[in-house]
Amino acid sequence: MxxxxxxxxxxxxxxxxxxxxxxxxxxxxxxxxxxAKKAALDRSWLMKDHxxxxxxxxxxxxxxxxxxxNSLFIVAVSWLPGRGAPAHDHGTxxxxxxxxxxxxxxFWERLDDGTRPGHAELRERGDKTxxxxxxxxxxxxxxxxxxxxxxxxxxxxxVYGRHLNHTGRSKFDxxxxxxEPFIIRTQ
Ligand SMILES: [Fe+2]
Numbered sequence: 001m002x003x004x005x006x007x008x009x010x011x012x013x014x015x016x017x018x019x020x021x022x023x024x025x026x027x028x029x030x031x032x033x034x035x036a037k038k039a040a041l042d043r044s045w046l047m048k049d050h051x052x053x054x055x056x057x058x059x060x061x062x063x064x065x066x067x068x069x070n071s072l073f074i075v076a077v078s079w080l081p082g083r084g085a086p087a088h089d090h091g092t093x094x095x096x097x098x099x100x101x102x103x104x105x106x107f108w109e110r111l112d113d114g115t116r117p118g119h120a121e122l123r124e125r126g127d128k129t130x131x132x133x134x135x136x137x138x139x140x141x142x143x144x145x146x147x148x149x150x151x152x153x154x155x156x157x158x159v160y161g162r163h164l165n166h167t168g169r170s171k172f173d174x175x176x177x178x179x180e181p182f183i184i185r186t187q
Contacts (some may be wrong), residue, residue, distance in 0.1 A: 004038055004041075004042070005042060005044075005159075006026055006035075006038040006039050006042045007028070007042065007044055007045075008039060008042075008044070008045045008064060008065065008074070010039075011035055011036070011038075011039035011074075012065055012072065012074070012161040014035050015032065015035075015043075015072050015159070016072070018032060018071070019071070019106070019161070020030050025093050025139050025140065026041065026129065026139070027162070028093055029095065029137045029138075030137075030140065032093075032095050032137070032159060033095055033135055033137050036095040036097050036135065036159045037133060037135050038158065039097075039157070040097035040099055040156075040157035041097070041099075041132075041133060041135075042099075043099070045064055045076070045157075046076065046099070046155075049062070050062045050076040050078055050155060051076045051078045051087075051153050051155060052078065053079065053080045053083075053153060054087075054185055054187070055080065057184065057185060058080055058083030058084060058085065058170065059077055059078060059079045059080065059083065059085060059146075060077065060078040060187060061075045061077050061082050061184050061185065061186040061187065062075055062077070062186070062187055063186050063187070064073055064075040064076055064153070066147055066163050070158075070162055070163040070166045071161060071162050071163075072159075072161070072162075073159075073160040073161075073163040073164060074157075074158065074159050074160075074163060075130065075158045075160075075186060076095065076155060076156075076157060076158075077155065077156050077157075077158050078153050078154070078155045079101075079103060079148035079153065079154045079155070079156075080148065080153055081148060081150060081151045081152060081153065082148065082149070082150055082151075083147075083148055084103075084104075084145060084146045084147035085145060085146045086145055086169075086171045086172065086173070086182075087106075087122060087143055087144065087145040087172040087173075087174055088143065088145070088170060088171040088172065088182045089107050089141060089142065089143045089169050089170055090138065090139070090140065090142070090160055090164060090167060090169050091140060091160040091162070091164070091167025091168050091169035092140050092161035092164075092167050092169075093137075093138065093139055093140055093160065094136075094137070094142070094158065094159070094160050094161075095135065095136070095137045095138075095158075095159045096130070096134070096135070096136045096137075096138075096157070096158050096159075097134070097135050097156060097157045097158075098130040098131045098132050098133060098134045098135075098156050099132060099155045099156050100132065100150070100154055100155040100156075101131070101132075101148070101150055101152055101153070101154030101155065101158050102129050102130065102131045102150060102154065103130055103146055103147070103148055103156055104127060104128075104129045104130075104146070104147045104148075104149055105110070105127060105128050105129070105130060105136055105144050105145070105146055106124060106126075106127045106144060106145045106147070106155060107123040107124070107125050107126050107127065107142070107143070107144050108124055108125060108143040108145070108148050108172070108174065109122065109123050109125045109127070109143070110122055110141075110143060110176075111123055113180045118178055118180065119177060119178060120170070120172050120177060120178065120179040121177050122143065122172055122174040122177075123174075124155050124174075130156070140161075141185070143172065145185070164182075164184060165184065165186075166181050168181070169181070169182055170182055176183060
């Protein structure tokens with residue numbers, strides 16, 4: 001069944017309207033969720049080059065859109081076989097839609113109060129393997145890790161309230177109870 005036509009520029013217009021009408025993260029997430037799914041499955045934004053991933057970081061972050069003030073960051077993320085991202089937060093709201101291939105998301109909860117610099121205690125609290133059309137919506141404080149357990153490169157459509165290198169977010173090492181800044185390379 002062909003999916004409904006909904007271009008990236010229509011999606012960006014809707015994101016601008018939604019985020020100008022409210023700053024309530026829960027409302028933003030509930031409104032963005034179905035639209036992100038529609039935009040992701042429209043696929044008119046998808047190019048072959050988006051499957052190119054960065055072997056050093058394990059994934060490729062391909063810029064589709066960002067506003068001049070670094071808000072509304074949209075990327076196509078490709079994940080190399082057997083690779084993923086360590087536990088991390090985003091420092092902003094996030095909506096991820098599966099486009100090609102299953103990706104396993106592991107969700108973590110933070111147990112400490114965050115007052116000790118560089119220190120973080122995490123506990124795993126569940127996981128979800130997302131495939132084409134599945135959506136994961138996360139508020140700013142959510143922590144997850146991602147794993148491509150398949151033998152092919154997978155790809156997903158990611159929408160964030162702000163460019164991830166401008167939110168002060170962290171990556172976590174649950175075994176050593178530590179965290180540090182998480183900066184990504186976007187191509
Ligand atoms: Fe993430």
